[in-house]
Amino acid sequence: MSKSNFTRRGLLKTSAVTGAGLALPTIFTAQSAHAFTNEPTGGTVTLGFNVPQTGPYADEGADELRAYQLAVEHLNGGGDGGMMNTFSSKALQGNGILGKKVEFVTGDTQTKSDAARASAKSMIEKDGAIMITGGSSSGVAVAVQALCQEAGVIFMAGLTHSNDTTGKDRKANGFRHFFNSYMSGAALAPVLANAYGKDRKAYHLTADYNWGYTTEEAVKASTEAMGWETVATVKTPLTQTDFSSYIAPVLQSGADTLVLNHYGGNMVNSLTNAVQFGLRDKQVNGKDFQIIVPLYSRLMAKGAGANVKGIFGSANWHWSLTDEGSKAFVKSFGTKYGFPPSQAAHTTYVQTLLYADACERAGSFAPCAVAEALEDFEFDGLGNGKTLYRGADHQCFKDVLVVKGKENPTSEFDLLEIVEVTPVEQVTYAPDHPQMGGAEATLGSCNNGA
């Protein structure tokens, strides 16, 4: 049996030799022994990758995990280095983080906040993880972010799109690279006005939970600002699988555009149903009827098959981007796994590099030092062009992609085409924007734990 990578504290590894046989009880409280939660003392540092491995988002979680493994390989100097070569900050040496070899533990969020917190807690309490990252829904992201704030570790959010994560539920120890509902709305509206005109009547179907609310609000606000009219907004239960009774009345309402504020399985089903009803072949108010999906996920869009063709939506990143960073990432991911990465994979990979880089620049693993290094950090070369990690709300600001379902896909991965790269200025908002929790929203103070 070789030496395990999964020990709890580096300290133990070294004390094991002297302590064995002697059984000297050393009683101490956790608080007094370390400067901050899970301070790595041995030659390794442990990161916690908390992704959905069971449940409807398991495939998305699996892709995130692949990206994490790739990131760890690159951080430890393996592989071709991927985005480390294109990253504008050159602090990372390929020798782990601060000279410590990067190791990781994995867990299953089940896309449930209780399970996600249990898994994150076990990483913190049992495995000594110094940073938690991952997830594929905003409910989980908010719950785990709050936990990391309490426990005094850094949380690098995975796929979470709700405004709340860096809006009303923002936390000093939590950071989000992924874009959000507001940005989707702001990026989509001009493109839609361009493509479909400024005189449209929109009908919203909205998933009846927090993410749905913020997305509906954002898309509604930005399209109405362009001159569109919102005919109706209808909430659909999360557990709904057949959307026929919501889609059938759309034509009767006089609307000529349907906005599906749905994600994942909901999106696949509602879009499939809408296309089945032949909505896209209809003419209303003398215009072709159109469908819009504000947030696209390529992995899930695959489930809707040919139904996505020609349908507008937004995305954080897509593998067909041609900047150097994206190309390097697609190359090393594609070489290792045989298919291009999803946007979830991209965001988790980037988050890992950003965290490692911040530790290097801060010269410490202490959460407050890392947070300070990340705040207002400007970088480039990780896809999406120049990016700012804003200090006021820990949200990344970067270009947002407006994408469209491809008419003639050349492969099973080639589902979306980039219509426009919306420049970052257009999607930037004030930290106290009303959609982001207004003036009341506060990060609180960073927590080192211990």
Next chain:
Amino acid sequence: MLGLEKKDFQLLLVVAGLTLLAPFILNPFPESSGMAQFNAGYPDLMQRFVIFGIFAIGFNILFGLTGYLSFGHAAFLGIGSYGAIWMMKLISLNVIPAIFMAIIVAGIFALAVGFITLRRSGIYFSILTLAFAQMSYALAYSVLTPITGGETGLQIKSSDSPLFSNLEEGEIGRANLFGMDMRASFELNIGDWLFTFNAGYYIAAIAMLASFYLAIRIFRSPFGMMLRAIKSNQTRMSYTGLNPRPHTLAAFVISGMYAGLAGGLMVAMDTQVGPERMFWTASGEVVLMTILGGVGTLIGPVLGAGAIKYMENILSKINKDVLHEWFAFLPDGLEDLLVTIIYPFIGKGWHLTLGILFMLVVIYLPGGLVEGGQRIARALRGKKANDEDGPKASTEPAE
């Protein structure tokens, strides 16, 4: 002793011993060995063991004694949790009032639901309870978002300042017991072993021991006899002039309050509530825990809860790299083969193992894990046919 028969008292002592020494028992493997992956002696999981133990003990009072199968018990746990967190957000960060609030809220809700659902029996009752729980879940997730926080649930925020607390501006309140933080731990380091003694765990453990003691008393009381009579023959019971309804309702409310206690403790240990705590799969889980451990036995539900939570938290964390490390001493081909065989059952495949465990237990151990224990005990005692141990009616396999 304590009003218990000798045998029950021994059982209580054993359970007390196991619970209090859990930090040792659950951490049998040295930290630097590969087997450390199987250690379960960290605060969060130990807390979950006893909390879900309480939940299952309570469920068993209803299902094991009266035979009424509630398929919506998670609603009481969820509503208790919401009660507790609001208590903490508004009144006091002390866990005691929060837990009491959880028990009371769950009890009242159970009274209302029980009053309606107990008009029916059998599967009609099960579906009625399921309907109430699913409605609670759906509403908490959507239209009740202002009260429940919807999908993201409720946490204690820096903007919360409870009535009886002296938090500094911007400080996030922490659950405590008269100033003792629930997350405070002592760590004992002996050689290569590390044992964690967590304040929250011991509070939950004491609550579980009290619940367990109360359950024994109920099982052995005339009231418990009455409940068993309802299970065996309700009609005959009413012919003898006894009205079963009040007794069943009492059992339902008690078991709802147990669920509330579990919910309150969950909030006390980890200040967060989400609506999926009330989803039907959560209700189904406690049913499975009870059956897996052994319906109608005292200790069974606790074992079942432990088994399921152990798999959920330990098995799901084993990934391919861990497997490769375990088998690194083998020749490459053999190592890969073993990893390929085992991989589907761990990590993301932990559900599969759980499903197989359910089937194996119910096929080979009709009385659940308790029967497994009894069989082993019998084998150790030299195959003395001894069917007296345990109050449960032993069932025989169908074949």
Next chain:
Amino acid sequence: MEAIILQILNGLDKGSAYALIALGLTLIFGTLGVVNFAHGALFMIGAFCAVTLSRILTLSHTIIDETKTDFLGNPAKVEVPYVHDIFGVATGDAIIDWAVPLSILFAVPVMMAVGYIMERGLIKHFYTRPHADQILVTFGLAIVLQEVIKYFYGANPIPTPAPQAFTGSFDFGAALGFDPNLIIYPYWRIIYFVFAAVIIGAVFAFLQYTTFGMVVRAGMADRETVGLLGINIDRRFTIMFGLAAAVAGLAGVMYTPINSPNYHMGMDFLVLSFVVVVVGGMGSLPGAVLAGFMLGILESFASMREVLAILPGLNQIIIYLVAILILLTRPRGLMGRKGVMED
């Protein structure tokens, strides 16, 4: 008016899915007295029969096309389905296009076999066991089946479209004299409804008019007496289990174009189908069908925005609310028999 007609159509369509699944479930309840939590999994396996068949039909060999490149810039691999080689491109594409209807032929024997093996291998041993044991074992089985499917097909939904000929929708409004586009309904959903009606009718006719069906009905009423008459009722019950599995499987096959199938679709339907069966009344086949259509229609009405404007969230709870009201006013559901699963 148009809105109401439309929601009735929707309700009939939804209801036919509920009724089909509930019918199979109640057949097993009624004949075997087994609480089968794996019934949703049977529905799911049926759907994956369609997925599997379309995978078989699109089995391909790859050729390297030097003129195109893949995402890494290497020469692209192009997949050529074998059916193209065998039948030519046009016929081959037509066969692939018709994969879902063809799957019906494929699914019936597969589902019968799955049902037979399940009953003989597992369920048989649980007839005399308490319902709690039945729940645990069938729930375990459902998880195992689900995980096996997930292992081979992944967790994401898999698109399985209907044949080209059935895409688009029929304009009822124009046919009934309303304005066009007001009442439209997809062809495939109409087919689903007709298909469900035929299957339900066939099951009833089978039980009503054949000797086999008569014996089964007698067995449902009084198993012991039928056994004493020297009839091997067990064998017939096994066949009934296979039949119930086939009904669930067919419901699944036909459902695939409506919603892309995924491995957990069975669990999504499981709770709902239990509610339908119980609201219909235990042991009653017509009750299950009636309850299926009734809940389908009510659910559709509750999702109208005019209704939601008055009672927000009604669409979330309507099925459960109706279930509670019915079970409180009618102790054994709509048409339940006394003494079935009441203890």
